[in-house]
Amino acid sequence: MSPDAGPVLIGALSGRALASSAYTASMPVVVLDVFGDMDMRVCASDWGRVGNAQGGIDRAVLLEAAERLCPPDRCGGLVYGAGFESCPDVLAELAENRDLLGNDPRVLDTMGSPERFFSMLEQLGIPYPAISYRRPENTRGWLAKRAGASGGGHIRTPQQIANECGYYFQRKMQGRIMSVLFLANGREASIVGISEQWNAAVLKEHPYSYGGAVSDQEVSPRVRADLRYAINACVEKVGLRGLNSMDLVLDGEEFQVLEINARPTATAELYESESAESLFKLHIKACRGKVPHDRNPTSRRYAHLMVYAEQGLKVPRGFRWPNWCSDRPPAETRIDAGEPICSVHASGTGSLELRGFLERRRRFVCRALTSELSKPHAVLCMAGG
Numbered sequence: 001m002s003p004d005a006g007p008v009l010i011g012a013l014s015g016r017a018l019a020s021s022a023y024t025a026s027m028p029v030v031v032l033d034v035f036g037d038m039d040m041r042v043c044a045s046d047w048g049r050v051g052n053a054q055g056g057i058d059r060a061v062l063l064e065a066a067e068r069l070c071p072p073d074r075c076g077g078l079v080y081g082a083g084f085e086s087c088p089d090v091l092a093e094l095a096e097n098r099d100l101l102g103n104d105p106r107v108l109d110t111m112g113s114p115e116r117f118f119s120m121l122e123q124l125g126i127p128y129p130a131i132s133y134r135r136p137e138n139t140r141g142w143l144a145k146r147a148g149a150s151g152g153g154h155i156r157t158p159q160q161i162a163n164e165c166g167y168y169f170q171r172k173m174q175g176r177i178m179s180v181l182f183l184a185n186g187r188e189a190s191i192v193g194i195s196e197q198w199n200a201a202v203l204k205e206h207p208y209s210y211g212g213a214v215s216d217q218e219v220s221p222r223v224r225a226d227l228r229y230a231i232n233a234c235v236e237k238v239g240l241r242g243l244n245s246m247d248l249v250l251d252g253e254e255f256q257v258l259e260i261n262a263r264p265t266a267t268a269e270l271y272e273s274e275s276a277e278s279l280f281k282l283h284i285k286a287c288r289g290k291v292p293h294d295r296n297p298t299s300r301r302y303a304h305l306m307v308y309a310e311q312g313l314k315v316p317r318g319f320r321w322p323n324w325c326s327d328r329p330p331a332e333t334r335i336d337a338g339e340p341i342c343s344v345h346a347s348g349t350g351s352l353e354l355r356g357f358l359e360r361r362r363r364f365v366c367r368a369l370t371s372e373l374s375k376p377h378a379v380l381c382m383a384g385g
Contacts, residue, residue, distance in 0.1 A: 005076035007045050008101070008284075009066060011094055012081030013056065013150075015047075016040035016327050017269040018280060025278035030070040032062055034083075038328045046070070053339045057083045059090045072097035079242075079283065081264050085112045086148035101287045102242045103262040110238055111262040112148040114168045124233045127256045129249070130171035142169045143208075150261070155208035170258075175251030177258075179213065179267050182231050182246070183286040186239040189231045190291045192279070194219060195267045196351065197247070202362075203308055203338055212305035212343070212358065214351045215270035216297040223253055234260060243268055243283040270302040271295070299349055305358035307341045307365050319369070324361060341365070 007028040010018050015031035016039055022029045023043035031044040034051035041047055048065040051057040077099040084091040088105035095105070103111075110116050114131065121128045136142050139158035144167045146154040161167055177199070181192040193215050200211035219227070231246055243264040248255045268279050275282070275295070282292065304326075317331040327342045335341055344361040348354050 006074035007070060008077045008079055009070040009075050009094075009098065010044075010079050010081070011050075011057070011062065011066070011083070011091075013051075013083035014040075014327065015081060016043075017266065018079060018081055018264060019043035020326075021269070021272055021278045021280035024272065025281040027278075027280065028076075029079075032065050032069070035327065035329065037326075038330050039326055051083075054336075057087075057090070059087070059093075062090065063093060066094055075099070077101040077284070079264070079280070082150045082261075082266075084108060084263075085150050088112070101284050102264075103240060103244070107238050107240065108262050111260050114145075114147050117259070120234070120237060121257060124230070124237060126230045126233065127254070129173050129256050129258070132169040134169075136169055139169075141172050143172050144169055155206075173249040173251070173256055175249040175255075178217065178219075178248050178250045178255070179265065180227055180231065180246045180248070181265065181267050181271065182235075182244055183282055183291045184231075184235045184240040184242065184244055185286050185289045185291045186241050187236060188291060189228075189235045189240070189244075191224075191228065191231070191294045192243075192275075193267075193271050193295060193297065194224075194227075195270060197267070198305070198355065200306060200308060202310065206338065209308075210266065210306060212303060213267045213270060214303035214354055215267070215301050216299075217351070218297070219250070220253060223250070223255065227255070230257065242287045243279060266304075270304065273302065274298055274300075300347055301349065301351060301354060302345070302347045303351070303354040303358055304343045304345045305355075305362055306343050307362050309335045309337050309339050309341050310366065312336050313369065316369075322361075322365070325365065341369070 007030045010029050010031045012033050014035050015033040016037050019029050019031050019040050020043050028045045031047040032050045036049040046069050050062040050065050075098050078095055079101045088109040092105040118131050142158055144156045144158045144161050146166050177197040179195045179197050182189045194217045195213040195215050196217045197213045198211040200209040203209050245261045245265040247258045313335055315329050315331050315333045321328045324345050325342045344358055346354055346357050
C-alpha cells in the first residue's frame with residue numbers, strides 16, 4: 001500500500017475495535033458504522049453513521065458516505081466487519097474500484113449459506129451438528145437460526161418462529177462455545193487464539209445473543225491439531241483471507257463446527273495487547289499473502305462483556321464512562337431495551353473470576369446510568385416510546 005494512497009475505509013455494524021487496532025498501528029482510517037461511538041471517533045480521521053441498531057447498515061447511506069468521505073481515488077483499501085453477511089452484494093458495490101482487504105463477497109456469501117457451508121464441511125470430513133432445512137417433527141433439542149445473520153440475536157427455539165423464511169434448524173449440542181481466531185492468506189492459516197464465548201443471559205427474549213468472551217483457552221494437543229486441520233482445509237477450499245474465526249462447540253476432546261465468520265470478529269481485540277503487531281496490520285498483511293506463525297497462548301487472559309439495556313434510555317449529558325468501558329455512545333443517544341449500551345473489559349488469570357468481575361462491572365454501569373437518569377435533568381425513555 002502506498003503511504004499516500006489515503007486512509008483505509010472501514011465498514012461494519014461497529015467499527016470501534018477495528019479503528020482502535022488501526023490507531024495502534026498509526027494507520028489512518030475512515031469509519032462507517034451504525035453506532036458512531038465516541039471512542040471510535042477518537043481513532044478515526046473521519047467517520048459517518050450509516051444505519052441503526054434495529055435495521056443494520058443502510059445501503060444507500062453507506063454508499064453515499066463512502067463516496068463523500070473516502071472515494072476510490074483517495075482510499076487506501078477497504079476492511080469490513082460484521083454487517084454484510086446477509087447482503088454481500090452491498091459489499092461488492094462498496095468494493096468497486098477499491099482494494100478489498102478481506103474475503104471476496106462470494107466467499108462471504110458461501111460462508112453465510114447453510115446449504116453450501118455445511119456441504120463443504122461434509123466434503124472435508126469436518127464434524128458439525130445435525131442440520132435440517134425443514135422444521136423437525138419433534139423440535140425438542142433443536143435451535144432455529146437465520147441464514148446470513150450475525151451476533152446470535154437471531155437464534156430462536158423452533159417454537160418462537162412460525163413459517164418465517166430464511167431459517168434453518170440445528171441440533172443443540174452440549175459443551176462450551178469456543179471461537180478460534182485465525183489469520184489466513186488463501187492457502188494456509190495461523191491460529192491467533194482460542195476464546196470461550198458467553199451468551200447474553202440477561203436478554204431473556206434473545207438468550208443466544210453475543211454476551212462476551214475470554215481469551216487463550218487451553219485445549220489438548222489433539223484438539224488443537226484437529227482444529228488446525230479443519231481451519232486449513234476450509235482456507236484452502238474457499239481461499240479465506242485475513243482475520244476470520246471458526247465457532248464451535250467443544251465437549252471434552254470432541255468438537256463440532258457451528259460457523260465460520262469470514263471477517264474480523266469481536267474476539268480479535270482480546271489479543272491486541274499481547275500481539276507483537278496490531279491485528280489490523282496483520283489482517284492486511286495476511287490479505288496480501290503473509291501469515292505469521294501461530295501465536296503462543298499466555299497465562300494472562302483478556303475478556304470483555306456486552307452491556308445491554310434492560311429498559312429504554314437516553315444517555316445523559318455529562319455521564320462519565322469508566323476507563324474500562326469501550327463502545328461508548330455519545331450523549332443523548334437513545335437506546336432501546338435489549339440493545340447494546342457499551343462493553344466492559346478486564347484481564348486476569350482465571351476465566352471464572354474474570355466472568356464474575358465483568359458481571360460486577362456490568363451491574364455498576366447499569367446502576368450508574370440509572371442513578372444519572374433519576375436526576376431531574378436526565379431523560380428516561382420507555383422502549384419504543
